[in-house]
Amino acid sequence: MSGEGKLKVVINKPACCGYGVCAEICPEVYLLDENGIVYVDNEIVPEGLEDSAREGADACPQNVIKLVAA
Numbered sequence: 001m002s003g004e005g006k007l008k009v010v011i012n013k014p015a016c017c018g019y020g021v022c023a024e025i026c027p028e029v030y031l032l033d034e035n036g037i038v039y040v041d042n043e044i045v046p047e048g049l050e051d052s053a054r055e056g057a058d059a060c061p062q063n064v065i066k067l068v069a070a
């Protein structure tokens with residue numbers, strides 16, 4: 001479907017300050033722990049969620065989330 005190849009989520013956890021914007025935009029990929037800090041269950045973005053994952057990463061005010069080629 002996507003010609004882009006798989007994307008991997010790289011999180012700079014110490015920089016996350018828990019705004020939760022990423023999880024609001026793409027809750028399928030970005031999860032928040034009990035302190036509101038972002039984590040992922042699976043660092044590979046599931047097919048079809050690439051755009052949403054990118055939007056969530058771009059919306060992070062702290063630039064915590066990078067998406068790289070898997």
Ligand code: SF4
Nearest residue numbers: 016017019020022060
């Ligand atoms: S938007 Fe950025 S700072 Fe906010 S929870 Fe997500 S990763 Fe953390």
